[in-house]
Amino acid sequence: MSILDWPAEQRPREKLLAKGADKLSDAELLAIFLRTGVKGCSAVELAQQLLCSFGGLNALLKADLNAFCQAKGLGSAKYAQLQACIEMTKRFLTEAITRGDLLDSSHACRDFLLLQIGNRRHEVFIGLFLDNQNRVIEYVELFQGTIDSAAVYPRVVVEYALKLGATSVILAHNHPSGIAEPSKADLLITDRLVKALALIDVRVLDHFIIADNQVISLAETGRL
Template structure:
């Protein structure tokens, strides 16, 4: 049955306008994005079918173009629209953390790093470069690796810190496995980078590891 024939309080768009997006299910949010269903299938029903086929909302959002467009109801235009929505979300998070000290908005930093790194299929090592007031100067992915590791060169990290005239850094990398627990190699790398950056008076404030859940802080873990 068409969504237009549903009781008004059950329609996804009206629910969002009345109570906010957080009350909607994954299928209802996706239905608003789809706007229309296909013959014999409402937008919500199509959304539920797609979530089942992809295995969940995250897998759908992270699908490449070929995988995305191979499903009923999804084409290149929808893929382009979705990528634009995701990038707007990332830029909004980046603007949020640039407004104030990164240390005063740790959740915003976590959200930004997760949005930037969680979808990567291979390990990526990146840095948030900060000024003397710990405001964000820039975010840069510096090294790309395999599904279980990336080679990181302290000299290049120091070079980029000097290029940005940074006073401090927040390190980050993702674990494509989804398990954010730090390894002994992560701890050793962090110590090497602390020593190298200390020579040019640049501090490392934290090292976040991005997995499926909340990014893990090595400071909070007690490893820094």
């Protein structure tokens, strides 16, 4: 049965317009993105198959061009559309966290960090440098490492803080392993950075650990 034959309240697009995007399942959202199914398979059914095949929405969004295009009903045009959607979301969140007090936009900050580094295959260590109004001066990818670790040098972070005139910084890095729990090395480098930045009167407000869809705040968990 075609989606057009479904009751209007069950069709993904109509349901979104009537109830909001947050009321839709992953499959329904993906079906709207796909727009059409394939022979003998509606868009929602195709979406469900794709989510099962990739292992969920997060894995689908992380897929590279080759893996994406090998899936039934997908191709380079859909891949380009998806990457454009992801990039627009990143830019929207960037505007959200740079327009005002970052501490009043904690959800936007977490979403921004998840999109920026949550899907990286290698470890990335970043800094959000803030002014005295807690507004973002600049987002900086400070270090990149292997699948296991990134070499983090406090001197480099201090230099960026001085150059940008920052009064505080939020740190974040990803765990490509998918396990967000901070390691002993994470806690050690956080302590070193806090002490190094304190010498130039720059506060470390938080250090976020990102893994897939998980975000752990060292400040909130009392480890900063």
